[in-house]
Amino acid sequence: MKSLVLFGSKARHDSDASSDIDLLGVYDGEKIKSISYDSVNLFIYPEKTIVEKMESGDLFALHLKEESIPLYGEEVITEAFSKFKYKESYEYEISMAIFLASEITMSYHMVKNIKNANKKLSWCVRTAIIATSAENRTPVFSKKKLSHYLEIPELSPNDIEVLINIKNFSHKIPDRYINKITTFLMHFNYIKKDY
CATH class of the missing domain: 1.20.120 (Four Helix Bundle (Hemerythrin (Met), subunit A))
Structure with a gap:
C-alpha cells in the first residue's frame, strides 16, 4: 500500500450514527478492489487509475481531492491530487x-x-x-x-x-x-x- 486516506462524512466531521467509515488505499496493482466489514469500507485503487480519474475531472476524484485526509503516504496522494483538472462540462x-x-x-x-x-x-x-x-x-x-x-x-x-x-x-x-x-x-x- 502506497497511500491510505479517509474520506466522506468522517473526514468532513459531519458523520452521524448511520455513517460509514470510508477509506481509500492506493497501490501499485492493476485492479480496483473493495473490502467492507460492518460500517468500514476500504476501496483499493491502482495509483495510475487515481491519476487518470484526477486528469479526467471525475466527480469521485474531485471528492477525494477536496475532502480526504491522508493517513499514510501523504506525498503519493498529494502528487496524484495535484493532477486534478475539471471537465469542461458536467x-x-x-x-x-x-x-x-x-x-x-x-x-x-x-x-x-x-x-x-x-x-x-x-x-x-x-x-x-x-x-x-x-x-x-x-x-x-x-x-x-x-x-x-x-x-x-x-x-x-x-x-x-x-x-x-x-x-x-x-x-x-x-x-x-x-x-x-x-x-x-x-x-x-x-x-x-x-x-
Missing part, C-alpha cells in the same frame, strides 16, 4: 442522474427491491447536485451543504436533505416524497431548457 453526469431518477420514480410502485431503489434515488439526488456544483467550480459534498446548494422555490433545504437520506429507508417512501423528487427533477429540466 452536463452528462447531471443528465444521467436525472434520467435514472426519472425512470425509478415513474415505476417506483412496481419496483420489487425497494431498498435498492431508495439508495439509487438518493445517489441520483446527490450526484445531480454535486455535478452542478462541479459545473460551477464550487464543489460541495456534505448533506448540509448539498441541501442548501440549489434554490428550488417548491422545496426547502430540509426537503432536499430528506431526499438525500432516502437511502436509509428500507420500505416504500410516501407519495409526498415521490412528488418532491418529481419537483426536484423538473427543476433540472427547466435549467436544461435555458442552456
